[in-house]
Amino acid sequence: MTQAQPTKISLAPLPYFWPKDRVLAFYQEVAKSDVDVVYLGETVCSKRRELRLDDWFEIAGHLVEHGKEVVLSTLALIEAESELHSLKQLCTRAAEDGYLVEANDMAAVKYLSDLNAFFVIGPAMNIYNADSLAVLAESGAIRWLPQLEMAGDQVAAIVADYKASQLKTIETEIMAYGHMTLAYSARCYTARHYDYPKDQCKFICLEHPQGIKAKSQDGLEIFTLNGIQTQSGKCLNLLNQWQDLVAKGATHLRIVPEHDQVLEIVADLKQAMEAGENQVLPLKEQHCNGYWNRIAGMAVV
């Protein structure tokens, strides 16, 4: 009998536009942290170029030296020819250097399968059933992130069905903490907030290292504006249910690095997992966990 692998902790790509120095300093800390898998790269906007591809690969190399597994993540919404070109470059170089890639658009799946490279199915890829998962596994997927709006029992059913029908195994990574990306648009809402055209955005999102909060007219935080992304107003917190996540098939628990304190959360999660305890981060007013429980995502159980 094969021994089950211990559940790993992963760090999502940085969602916000941070200055280069802050990014470099952050990943210095990540190298020393309890994180097992680190996803790197720009997934939101191709205009965000504080770091070049070379910079990301340099960070990747440093993290690998510290024993981390590194995955390069791709842009989610690919519209321009130049973006396809950059995507192809990233996929090719990652494959050459032996890094996994997180595919966030079918274009990445196309390029990676042409390269015979293995990949991770990112969170914007719309897998809602085991048959769809099998289609992408056939193209080279070895890990997947369930769609955020799916409930825990649905994820468990997909994992079970996949296991029963496929010869290959697949890893399942579930987002446990962070603001959820709920929509992608051609429009940049940060630029719109300032009445700037998108092509003259002045990189204004640098001034919003945790996005811009949008509230309903009676004061409820409902969205977080992050460039072309509309994120949830509340922060997903499934940390205290990590045992349920694992029971439903999670091989990896994902945490979104949206502020400097996330590495403390990682440490607390690691400690709780080692001790078999379920209290990691108490549910706060701005937290939510509805999707996992098959109700509105913003709700709390």
Add this chain to the structure above:
Amino acid sequence: MELVCPAGNLPTFQLAVDKGADAVYIGFKDNTNARHFSGLNFNDKKALRAIKYAQDNGTKLFVAINTYAQQDNIQQWRTAVDRVADIGADALIAADLSVMDYATSKYPNIPIHLSVQGSATNYAALEFYVDRFNIRRAVLPRVLSLKQVKQVAESNKVDVEVFGFGSLCIMAEGRCYLSSYMTGESPNTQGVCSPAKYVEWKEQGDVLESRLNDVVIDRYGPGEKAGYPTLCKGRFEAEGKTYHVLEEPTSLNTLNILPELHKAGVKAIKIEGRQRSPAYVGQVVGIWREAIDRLMANPADFKTEAQWFSTLQTLSEGAQTTLGAYSRPWQ
């Protein structure tokens, strides 16, 4: 250039055919399609009458099975594909990998159109679907500029269909989960957005307030025209400013750039609105038929009619139209 029109019921279907649609698209009466509204869509009997009417008039019928098959009820999507084959529809409009996989393995002769809900915005993504499922056409999300549409069309991977007129999704279709965040139901899972059963109107003094699952979407003062609380078109507050944070209530209208779309190699124009009345669909189809005929007759010197615009304006959300992603501030 083909004109593809919506129908939510048989009278609308017949009217769309009569007014000159080249193809009419429908959905079945369940959550396998992205307009799963009560009182809308086709049962088997009505679908058969529709296909008979279409064939008698030389019009094509497409069926949209363009939500994502849910694991615990995947058979429902397979049955819907079987019904597409049974009635002999001219194309299946699909978004989900498992739906396309099932269709190509069981009915390799049914042409597949990649739905806008499939969210393919570039030619490399389309290549994947061509290689894997031999799709014949792709409906592009309403997020691309004219130049980008041109690049996709010119790559010649597959025929391209774009939206011409109707309600405007401002997010990349198939990649928007805002509705389920607020209500638990979304386009991908239930075929709905901002569902009516969660809508509530409250009058407080002379302010009219719209809510969706108890979240305030907008407040209207005296004399202000109130609109359906689609959650991305509400007024919210950010850093002390209250405004349409995501988008104003408005409809897409691309009549003005029809010659450019044709020149770019776009093969079909889609009209949005299976939820609309026969009168609405009839008027819109009539105008677009006239426009496309005029364009085909003389592509080099296409002139629009002021009356087309004024009529389409009255049929638009908030009586406003936009070029959406084709307009400069979006790019």
